[in-house]
Amino acid sequence: MKDSSARDRVLDAVLTLFAEKGYHETSTQDMAEAAGFTKGGLYHYISSKEEALFAIHRQAMELFNQAAEGVVRQHPDDPAAALKGLILEHINTVERNHREIRVSMEGLRCLGGEHRVLIEKSRDTYLGHFEKVLARGMGEGVFRRGDPRLMALFILGAINWVHTWYKPEGKLSAPEIGDLFADYVINGLKA
Numbered sequence: 001m002k003d004s005s006a007r008d009r010v011l012d013a014v015l016t017l018f019a020e021k022g023y024h025e026t027s028t029q030d031m032a033e034a035a036g037f038t039k040g041g042l043y044h045y046i047s048s049k050e051e052a053l054f055a056i057h058r059q060a061m062e063l064f065n066q067a068a069e070g071v072v073r074q075h076p077d078d079p080a081a082a083l084k085g086l087i088l089e090h091i092n093t094v095e096r097n098h099r100e101i102r103v104s105m106e107g108l109r110c111l112g113g114e115h116r117v118l119i120e121k122s123r124d125t126y127l128g129h130f131e132k133v134l135a136r137g138m139g140e141g142v143f144r145r146g147d148p149r150l151m152a153l154f155i156l157g158a159i160n161w162v163h164t165w166y167k168p169e170g171k172l173s174a175p176e177i178g179d180l181f182a183d184y185v186i187n188g189l190k191a
Contacts, residue, residue: 010035010045014052019099023053023110053107054115060097060104061122067093068129079137080186086130087159087185088178094163095174102163127152134189143189155185 013034017026028049032042046052071085094101111119130152137143159181166174 007045010037010042011052011055014046014049015056015099015103018053018056018103018107023049023103023107050111050115053103053110054119056100057104057107057111057115057119058122060100061119061126063093063097063100064090064126065122065129068126072129072133079133079140079142082133083130083137083155083186083189084182086133087155087182088175090156090159091162091166091174091178091181094166095168098163098166105160105163127156130155137189151189158185 010031013036014026014031017030017034021030026049028039028042031049031052032039035042035045037044046055067089068086071089072082075082075085108116108119108123127149131148134143134148134151138145138148162177166177168174172180
């Protein structure tokens with residue numbers, strides 16, 4: 001059995017490299033050196049560079065999906081509060097896990113085959129949380145009628161790229177940005 005704490009250390013070192021240099025610019029030799037292994041030792045914990053990216057991306061999607069599930073459970077009868085919570089938690093997740101989110105958002109196109117299929121399935125699950133809240137809100141007359149999937153894609157298109165410009169030392173905190181984004185979206189959707 002592989003030592004999971006050593007694997008976590010390897011993935012953390014690789015995550016740092018991917019965040020600083022990018023996926024394509026990081027070699028397996030870079031990964032081995034950063035993790036304190038030879039290339040052969042590195043392969044004891046990860047079988048390929050793509051496997052490392054997949055593990056990082058899977059972790060990021062688990063963070064998003066866990067946060068979304070908590071929000072939906074917390075607001076089962078209030079679509080506006082649920083949508084606001086989904087937007088806030090998304091932006092807070094980006095702030096708390098900036099490296100993971102940045103690498104995963106920018107790395108999807110680098111995944112192939114089964115890895116890509118699994119991540120797209122996880123992303124579809126996440127999209128589904130937004131879509132269901134929007135459909136419920138539209139059905140109850142809280143939000144204007146429309147296409148819940150298209151609106152969910154619109155919202156995620158706006159908030160997915162916060163990682164590219166958000167700075168913790170900036171004018172607004174992540175929760176303040178989340179509140180503003182949520183207010184813009186919800187006020188634009190009101191029936």
